Amino acid sequence: MSKRLIICGAGVIGSNLAKYLAEERHEVTLIEHKQNVAARATEKLDVQVTVGSAFDPRVLEEAGVGQADMVIAVTNSDVANLTICSLAAAFGAKKMIARVRDMALSEMVERHGRDHFHVDEIINPDEVAAQTIVKIMEAPGSSEVADFAGGRILLRSFNVPEESPLVGERLGNLRESDFPWPFVMVAINRGGKIHIPRGDDVVEARDRIYVLLPKPSLAEFLTFVYPGVRLPKKVIIYGATNTGTSLAKSLSEKIPDVVLLEENRLKAEKVAGELKDVRVINGLASEADILRECGVEAADSYIAVSASDHHNLISAVLAKQMGAKTTVITTHTPDYIPIVAGLGIDAFINPRLLATDQIMRLVRGERISHVASLPEVKAEVLELVAEPDSPITRKPLKDFKFPKNSIVGAICREDEVVLASGDSHVRAGEPVVVFCHEDAVPQIEKLFTKRKLL
Numbered sequence: 313m314s315k316r317l318i319i320c321g322a323g324v325i326g327s328n329l330a331k332y333l334a335e336e337r338h339e340v341t342l343i344e345h346k347q348n349v350a351a352r353a354t355e356k357l358d359v360q361v362t363v364g365s366a367f368d369p370r371v372l373e374e375a376g377v378g379q380a381d382m383v384i385a386v387t388n389s390d391v392a393n394l395t396i397c398s399l400a401a402a403f404g405a406k407k408m409i410a411r412v413r414d415m416a417l418s419e420m421v422e423r424h425g426r427d428h429f430h431v432d433e434i435i436n437p438d439e440v441a442a443q444t445i446v447k448i449m450e451a452p453g454s455s456e457v458a459d460f461a462g463g464r465i466l467l468r469s470f471n472v473p474e475e476s477p478l479v480g481e482r483l484g485n486l487r488e489s490d491f492p493w494p495f496v497m498v499a500i501n502r503g504g505k506i507h508i509p510r511g512d513d514v515v516e517a518r519d520r521i522y523v524l525l526p527k528p529s530l531a532e533f534l535t536f537v538y539p540g541v542r543l544p545k546k547v548i549i550y551g552a553t554n555t556g557t558s559l560a561k562s563l564s565e566k567i568p569d570v571v572l573l574e575e576n577r578l579k580a581e582k583v584a585g586e587l588k589d590v591r592v593i594n595g596l597a598s599e600a601d602i603l604r605e606c607g608v609e610a611a612d613s614y615i616a617v618s619a620s621d622h623h624n625l626i627s628a629v630l631a632k633q634m635g636a637k638t639t640v641i642t643t644h645t646p647d648y649i650p651i652v653a654g655l656g657i658d659a660f661i662n663p664r665l666l667a668t669d670q671i672m673r674l675v676r677g678e679r680i681s682h683v684a685s686l687p688e689v690k691a692e693v694l695e696l697v698a699e700p701d702s703p704i705t706r707k708p709l710k711d712f713k714f715p716k717n718s719i720v721g722a723i724c725r726e727d728e729v730v731l732a733s734g735d736s737h738v739r740a741g742e743p744v745v746v747f748c749h750e751d752a753v754p755q756i757e758k759l760f761t762k763r764k765l766l
Contacts, residue, residue, distance in 0.1 A: 314337050314338050314339060315338050315339070315381040315382060315675065316338075316339045316376065316379055316380050316381050316382075317333055317338050317339065317340050317341070317380065317381060317382050317383075317384065317675065318340075318341045318343065318372075318375050318376070318377055318380045318382070318383045318384070318400070318405070319333075319340065319341070319342045319343070319384045319386065320343045320366035320383065320384065320385045320386065320387055320393070320396050321343075321344065321366075321385065321386045321387035321388070321393075322342050322343075322344035322346075322349050322350060322352075322353040322361070323349075323386065323387070323388065324644065324664045325386045325411065325437075325664050325667050325668055325671075326342060326344075326384075326386045326387075327342075327353055327356070327357065328664070328665075328668050329384065329386070329668055329671055329672070330342045330353070330357050330359045331356075331357055332668070332672060333672075333675060334357065334358050334359050336676075336753075336754065338675070340359040340360065341359065341360045341361075341362060341375045341376065342357065342359050342360065342361045342362070343361075343362045343364060343365075343366045343371060343372075343375055344361065344362075344363065345363070345364060345365040345366075347363060350362075350363045360375075362374065362375050366385065366387070366392070366396045366399075367392060367395060367396065367399075369399055369403075372396075372399055372400065372403060373403065377399075377400050377403040377404075377405050378403045378404045378405065379404075380400065380405040380406065381405075381406050381407065382405070382406065382407045382408070382409065382674075382675060383396065383397065383400040383405045383407070383408050383409070384409045384671060384675075385397055385400075385408070385409065385410045385411065386411040386435075386667075386671075387411075390410075390411070390412045390413055390414050390417055393410040393411055393412060394410050394412065394421070394429055394431065396410070397409075397410045397429065397430050397431045398429065398430045400430075401430035402430075407432045407433075407674075408430060408431050408432050408433075409431070409432060409433045409434075409435060409671060409674060410429075410431050410433075410434060410435070411435045411436070411437065411667060412434050412435070412436055413436060413437065413438050413554060414554070415436070415438070415439065415554055415558065418434050418436050418439070421434055422434065433674055435667050435670050435671060437663035437664060437666055437667040438553065438554035438555040438558065438663060439554070439555075439558055440663065440666045440667065440670065441555045441617070441642055441661050441663040441666060442554075442555045442558040442559040442562065442617075443562075444457060444661055444666060445555075445559055445615060445617075445640060445661060446559065446562050446563065446566075447459070448640060448659055449543075449544055449547065449563060449566075449567070449613060450530075450543070450566075451466075451468050451530060451534060452534065452538065452541050452542070452543065452544065452612075452638070453470050453471070453534065453537065453538045453541065453638075454468040454469060454470055454659070455469050455470070455471065455520070455658060455659040456468070456469040456522075456659070456684075456686060457469075458682075458684035458693055460682050460693075460695040460722075460724075460743065460745045461695065461722075461724035461729070461743045461745070463527060464526065464527055464724060464729055465524060465525075465526065465527075465695075465722045465724060465729055465743075465745050466524070466525055466526070466527055466530060467498075467522065467523070467524055467684060467693050467745070468522075468523055468525070468530070469501075469520055469521065469522045469523070469686075470520065470521055470523065470537055470538075471518065471519075471520050472515060472516070472517055472518065472519045472520075472521060472537065473517065473537075473538065474517040474518075475539065476517070476536075476537050476538065476539070477536060477537075477539070478515045478521075478536070478537055479515055479516065479517045480514060480515065480516075481514065481515050482511070482512060482513070482514050483497060483509050483510070483511055483512070483513050483514070483515070484511030484512060491532075492532070493525070493528070493529035493532035493533055494525065494526065494529055494731050495523050495524065495525035495529055495533050495731070496523070496524050496525070496721055496722065496731040496732070497509050497521050497522070497523055498522050498523070498524055498719050498721045498747040499521070499522040499689070499691070499717075499719070499747055500513070500515075500519050500520070500521055500522070501519065501520035501521075501522070501688075501689055502516065502519050502520075506689040506690075506691060506717060506749075507717065508717055508718070508719045508747075522686075522747065524721040524722045524731070524745055524747075525731075526722075526729040526731075543566075543567075544567055544612030544613050545567060545568055545569060545612060546567070546568075546569040546570075546571075546607065546610055546611050546612050546613075547563055547567055547569070547570050547571070547611065547612060547613045547614075547615060548571045548573060548603075548606050548607070548608060548611045548613070548614045548615070548631070548636070549563075549570065549571065549572045549573065549615045549617065550573045550574075550597045550614070550615065550616040550617065550618055550623075550624070550627055551573075551574065551616065551617045551618030551619065551624070552572060552574035552576070552579050552580060552582075552583045552592075553617055553618060553619055555617040555642060555663070556572060556574075556617045556618070557572075557583055557586070557587065559615065559617065560572045560583075560587055560590045561587060561590070564587065564589040564590050565589075569591075569607075570589070570590045570591070571590070571591045571592075571593060571606045571607065572587065572590050572591070572592045572593070573592075573593050573595060573597055573602065573606055574592065574593075574594060575594070575595065575596055575597070575618075576594075577594050580592050580593070580594040581594075593605060593606055597616070597618070597623060597627035597630075597631075598623065598626060598627055598630065600630065600634065603627075603630065603631060603634055604634070608631050608634045608635055608636050609634060609635035609636075610635070611631070611635070611636040611637065612636075612637050612638065613636065613637065613638045613639070613640060614627075614628060614631035614632070614636035614638070614639045614640075615639075615640045615641075616628045616631075616639070616640070616641040616642070617641070617642045621641075621642075621643045621644055621645045624641040624642060624643065625641060625643070625652075625655070625657070628640075628641050628655075628657055629655050629656065629657070632656050632657075638658040638659075639656070639657050639658050639659075640657075640658060640659045640660070640661065641657055641659075641660050641661070642660070642661045642662070642663060643660055643661075643662055644662065644663065644664055662687075665685060665687065668685070669683050669684060669685050676757075680694055680695065680696055680757065681695045681696070681697055681743060682694070682695035683695070685750075690749060690750050690751075691717070691747065691748065691749055691750060692747075692748060692749075692750050692753060693721075693745065693746070693747050693748075694745070694746045694748065694753065694756065694757075695743050695744070695745050695746075696743070696744050696746060696756070696757070696760045697741060697742070697743055697744070697760065698738050698739065698740050698741065698742055698744060698760045699740065699760060699761055699762040700740040700741075700762060701740070701762050702740070702759065702760050702761055702762045703758070703759045703760075704738045704744070704759040704760050705737075705738055705739060705740050707737070708734065708735055708736065708737050709732060709733070709734055709735075709736050709737070709738070710734030710735065712759070714748075714752075714756075715748060715749065715751075715752035715755045715756065716749065716752070717748065717749040717752070718746065718747065718748035718749060718752045718756060719732075719746070719747050719748075720732040720736070720738075720744060720745075720746050721745045721746065721747055722744070722745045723736060723738060723742055723743070723744050723745075724742060724743040724744075724745075725739070725742055732744075744760070
């Protein structure tokens with residue numbers, strides 16, 4: 313169903329949201345106060361662009377805020393975003409979403425109640441990025457991670473090493489009955505081309521495989537893919553940003569040796585006083601002597617989450633050359649994505665993309681309860697809930713003709729995770745995880761939606 317949406321802020325998140333939501337045929341108005349940014353948005357996006365400050369009640373009223381199904385405030389100012397939501401609520405907008413990056417501020421909003429601030433949802437890209445990196449650390453070798461059905465179904469992608477027992481295996485031989493830890497391979501990325509595997513496909517070294525599995529299967533599956541794998545014991549984090557400090561705090565509860573490297577002395581001293589179980593070092597990540605002081609040659613992972621994409625990329629390449637076993641970076645620059653793998657970076661996190669995924673889920677509503685984007689292969693992984701008498705509930709999966717490069721991977725049935733097969737039959741109300749090309753999302757969604765009579 314088409315919705316009337318107002319997006320405040322035409323930065324990376326705002327413009328991406330406007331693009332995706334317009335493609336899904338929602339009525340979108342984008343408000344931006346900078347003339348040059350607004351002009352660029354007008355040129356590139358098929359949406360209504362209003363030049364002005366969303367702080368201004370007149371601008372909001374002109375944009376039709378009183379009839380809006382949702383107002384999404386994603387400007388660069390946390391305070392502005394919360395204020396915009398309060399103004400939108402006063403005009404009668406139905407639902408308000410605010411991006412809030414400051415950890416203390418977002419915690420205060422949650423503590424006192426979102427209703428007090430007239431906000432329905434808080435989106436914190438930095439905190440989501442930190443949580444995502446923790447999941448990568450818990451699954452050594454993975455490069456993309458997402459959890460579904462409240463954490464009961466996991467998506468993980470892995471680059472298959474030459475020594476893996478998977479190499480040369482025909483998928484039809486990897487039957488669930490042979491493994492006490494079930495999994496299903498939903499896609500293979502081979503040479504930059506994605507395809508849905510069939511039983512006669514053979515796994516090759518350097519394939520990137522996308523796997524869905526119940527949470528209890530993860531540890532055994534890791535051991536199968538990477539013989540001798542172990543959880544990291546030493547991690548170096550570069551950048552005392554919101555993401556960096558949150559990540560250091562979380563990992564210090566799981567990993568014995570966590571080092572936080574920060575270039576700004578005052579910031580390093582402040583964080584050192586807050587993180588008692590983390591060793592904080594003040595210095596430049598681009599200097600080999602500083603990395604040696606951090607013990608980079610013994611690091612299981614080097615994680616670069618500073619505010620500079622360029623410094624993150626360069627320091628991670630240097631750390632890898634000096635002995636760090638794996639490297640992870642955050643990047644806000646989409647142009648970096650194609651070159652990251654070629655430089656030996658093991659995983660990259662785009663906080664803005666994660667925030668966009670969260671907001672897209674909220675806009676799409678209850679039928680799509682979670683979404684994870686895989687921009688490198690132009691795919692999405694969706695958690696959908698089948699409506700009563702929707703097409704997907706009427707016959708087994710083998711009787712459907714699904715769009716190209718799409719597959720139903722798993723079904724959450726009461727207390728059980730069912731890995732889908734052709735004989736699986738989806739029941740109304742069950743969360744179902746689907747892997748598909750991004751262009752196929754509308755077709756997939758129709759299968760889970762009850763057709764309304766005219």
